[in-house]
Amino acid sequence: MDNNVMKIVYTFFLGALLALFVGLGIQTFYPGPEMPEPTSGIEFVPESSTPTEEQREEMAENERQWRQWQEDQQAYSRNVAVVALGASVVLLGLSLVLEKRNRVLTNGIMLGGLFTLLYAIGRSFASTETTMTFIAVGVGLAVVLFLGHRRFFRENRPDTAQDDERREQAGV
Template sequence: MKTAIKIVYMFVLAIFINLTFALAITAFYQPPKYPEYPSCDYYNSSSSYSSLFNGDEDDSCKEEREEYEKKSKEYPKQLGAYGRNIFIILTLISLLVITAAIFIKDISKTLAAGVMLGGIFTMIFGQGITFFNYIFSMLSALPGFWGGNGDYNPTIDNAIRFIAALLGLIVLIVLGLLKFRDEDSGGSPTYEMPTYTGPDSNLEPSSPVSPPLSPAPPPESAPNSPPQSPIGTEKSVDNPSVSKPPETTIS
């Protein structure tokens, strides 16, 4: 059960990390807007229908149409530059997130795994954000896309969403530290070296222990040694440890 909770927490944390960076980009770095179609009023113009059919139109309408065509041709280049910048930014952010996960693995392995997974999701998101921004910019150019008003700016709403996602991310990180820090530090068993309690227990663990010395062999006795005379073993009176030589009598 604990393993399942950790897996769910890691995925939720990764999603919040990815969502926070995505909302930050949409709130503070808007994609280029698709050019609006010229709003020339042909009904109130001085040109007749025959002149419009023949290609003769007012100078104001003609300038608006030419400006629209020019911006339409430049839009793919602007969108490509925007996608390149987003990819570079998200790649750098994901690398920083993965590096941070490596450093916090000693604090909590579960938290580090969730952060690293969030960095991977952010890098993947950088690949596909250009396509979604292209679809979004095309739809935002439609007059009725935002409820009949083409002047709606989603920057404020995206900023509010970013703040909400950031607060949720902070709460998840704090809960992960409080819940999984002690479990990750004490969950895995550690092997301890046995303690030596012999006579050389005060030695350092790295110093080699010398083997015990073997007892010296007994001295070999001389073979067939003649028995000593009790006279020769008489000890001196002055020094009992020194034997006196035998006395000789001169006749």
């Protein structure tokens, strides 16, 4: 019983670390756009008073910089979603390749791929680009259906059931 609990904990921990590794790797090697700093000379203008020409120019410049940053941030989120989506597909593919070797490791990698897929979908929502979001959700749906069918719904052939039983007895 205790060993099975540790296997479950390890599986979730490995999955979470893989998703964090992908997310932090993207952030490290492809940092996002820096948020603009307000113009140094801008001061609070009460609503009852009329801003000077200089204050209006500073406010317009700040607004322009803010809008540019928002556009850059949306493009960045789209690019991050694409990279994370690719990483999730690689992790999920790796889990299929290793499926027969070590069930606990395979499940951890698969869970990491699924967590990374969720991250990619979240970043695609942040991009506000519906095409990218649709693609990310579509890939996610296809991958989850394929993995679900392969891991949980295919018939357990007698030789496969015996292999699974031997692996469980060996503690793998």
